[in-house]
Amino acid sequence: MTNKKDFLSSLAEELEGEKKGVSNDDFDIYQAANKKGDELRSYKNLDYDFEQAKKTAPKAAPQPTKTVASEPVKRTAPTPTPAPAARKATLRDGKEPDSFQQEKLQKIEKKPFKLDPKLLVAGIIALLLTGAAIWYFVFAPKIPMPNFVGQTINDVGAWAKQNNIPTSNIIVNTEFSTEFDKDVIITQDKTAGSKIKDTTPLTFVASKGANPDDPIDFPDLMNMNYTEVKDWIETNKLSKTKINTQYNTIVEKDKVINFELKTGTESSFTRGSTLTINISKGAAPAGTVAVENFVGKTIAELEQWATSKKIVVEKTEAYSDTVEAGKIISQGIKVGESLEEGGKLPVVVSKGKAVKIPNFVGYTKEMLEVWAATPENKVTIIKKERYNAAAAGNVIEQSIKAGSAVDSGSVLELTISLYMPQLETNSRAWYGKDYLELVKWVDDANGKGANMAAGAWDGEEASDEYPTPGQIISYRCLDVNGNQLPHGANGCARPLPIDAKIAMKISNGPKTPKATPTPTPE
Template sequence: MSDFLSNFSGDDYKENLPKKKKNTVKKDAPKEKETTDTPKKKKRRRKHTSSDQARELFDNPNLIEDNEEIVKESRPRKLESVSDDSNELHDIEIDPEYSKKQKRKKIVIGASIIIALVLSYVVYYQMTRIKMPDFQDKSVTDARKWAAENRMELDIKEAYSLKSESSDVMKQGVAPGKNVKKGSTISLTVSEGPDPEEIIKLPDFKTMGEKEASEFVTKNKAENLSILTEYSDKVEKGKFIRMDFSDKEVTSENYRRRDSLNVYYSKGKEVFEKDIPVPDFSGKMKNDVEDWAQKNSIAMTYEEVDSDKIEEGKIISQSIEKNKKIAKKDKMSVKISLGKAIIVPNYGYYSAESSLTAVEGLDLSIQQLFSDAVPYGQLISQSVEAGTKLTAKNSKSVKVIYSYGQPYIKSYFGQLEGDIPKFLYDDFNSKGANITYGTYYVDSDAQKGEIVKMSAYNQYIASDSYITFGISNGKFADLPGKTPEGDSGDINKKETDLAN
């Protein structure tokens, strides 16, 4: 339709005039020239619209209606006859609304351009800006993910905090909801959790219950302070049992948040159902009982006794009869055979010689010593008390001591001074006595170094006696090898004089 109406524009009207109309004009033109003086015939005028106006009519239905009213109401203002080279006559009609429509058109175009520019800016702004989320109290991982997706840079600073969990965002440089340009740098303050070096004043856990202790741990973020519970037969449920520091140098006064501490509270006495049947252990080995007790958590005790009938290592009896049911942690005991025992005799009934064969199986050692109180041949002591039962777990060694009686010293006259220690040791000290001695020198005709005097001889003495010996200095002695003159009676008299 718009193409059709464009044929009637002012410039193209002549060329695009339908052939029928063209022919009509040509025929009428000469006649009008000939009768110039006659009044002009009124011709029926047609209102012509330009091609732009026609397009606007058909593009906008509202304008079509408005145009119809305009056509009806409008009246021709002036009719002019124009002749061109071809003597063709054209009627031109001027539309009074044309300028208004042109102005309206310009306004519409201008507004459209402004709207397009605004829309373009809005689209550009929306594409280059992003709304800032609220990361406070959220993990820094969420912030990193958001920054990576939106090409943002993060400036992260860390700080200790009791309120915020570790790795949670405490502050952000841009307020939540604000639009920020993509590629910008956003500052975040991230929590490192509580300060591990901070000294925490510990309360008196002895006066606190388990719940109060747990609340203290939560309030102070003491992550290395563990509140533990365990069963106790002595401490009431919920009451304090003990506290253990992992480092011996740490105390309640210098405890820091990073130090490890376990505080134990009682769970009360543990109660188990009696659902464990007791087997018959008679004749079984100790290993069988140990395996069963460990598997069922039974507090088993073992008593070893001798038996003339049960082989060593086997069970003789048990404290709880077979098939009776017990619970975990219950106490039970069994008796284990040590085999036949050897009873140590009273060796006072035996002599030193006969004691060797008194009892078989014993490793017997016999010794005889001097005694001021025990007569010769009688028992002084035995290392294992009479009547003692010696089993496989005992030593079979027994030491028995018999008495030599009171020491008796004989005469050592004529013996040399150098032999005194040997005489005393062999005769007395090696047999339990403690005889000591002293010497002095006297003028004598005996050979030098001979014993010529003794403080005691040929008599009983105490086991701890002190004996003095007179030693000849040889002042009056003859030369060695010379036979003294006189008869034998004179010699005996001389020895008696020396002894006195």
């Protein structure tokens, strides 16, 4: 018997095909009603003769129509159906359908959704306004860029700090300029008045001042006056050219007395050459003295001049690594200024190079010899020795405080460690010796800081071995509390501690009396 598919099976296959991506463009949605119940049927180019089916199908009571809605699908023009008499009712697979009940088909139309144009425009405007607000408050630059041209690098730094702009975002390049002074901004990469962020990189070009290596024409200074010299300096930005004014009875006021070119020559003069120009202030007022330049001169020269001008010299001394001893380092009144007769001229006189005293504590004998052999360390070293726990030969004290600067030839006392006092060199070193010899040894050690004590605290006894009164029979070494030291039979075999005590037992004569000689008969 041939298996036949009903419409529900066909519909299920078509729906499964839609899930798998099969196009349903040629399907229409219909209402179907029969006595078995409401069913939704769809047909796609079925070679099926509905008129013939109606004629052959048995009559059935009409069923109530039920409308089933579904989403609208794309529709195409239906394929023309051949005349009923010319075709036989078949399904697409060529099989005849099972029995048919009377069906009433009704096509469902669903109106497409339409969006209100006003609502669409309002939504777009709201979206644009929201985006603009986010951009303005989050991303838009807000810091106004000033015009820093003509201002200094410090002005840029202060502005950056005020606006929380990291200095790592600021690049300052430099170049020589005769128009702008040193550290003044020449150009900036951001236009003044524009807005920037605190993360925006900024680049500035600052002036290094005029190029010191630029050649400058050297004028006839001896025929120039003060105003001309000053204008020449300012026009050419001569940073190392200075003017000194001083009283002079020979050269008229505002004329050049002399000049001193310390670097280069007149033919090779540059902006960076060092030049000092002395200009006359004319004759000094009556009762006053024009101060001369004494820097680098000896104190004897200054005192001779001061005596002739009735000026009092106030001298202080200082160490100098560049000015030799006895010459003037500086003076308290500038050259050319006036000083009344009887006035005081303070000067600083060099004591020469200072000897800088290091911390000698811990120096070994070899280290001390190396330091003393250095030419600039010219001091007189006096050594004294003292018992101490430091290794023998090490410095333990110094008379001049570490870090001090002293004159050449100053006396420096250094205390050298002897280590601890050593009583014995062999186990019977002091047996049979007069006890006063041991007492003397202790006194000598105390003179070097041993702080020991010795005495015949173990008493006296007769001894045939040491028959001479005062001979040492035995001795012991004790600590400061009277306890016997642990090393050796008598505790004296090792270096003794500071404050040690030595107890002795001494002989008071022989134990066995000497026999009285028998007189020889006459």
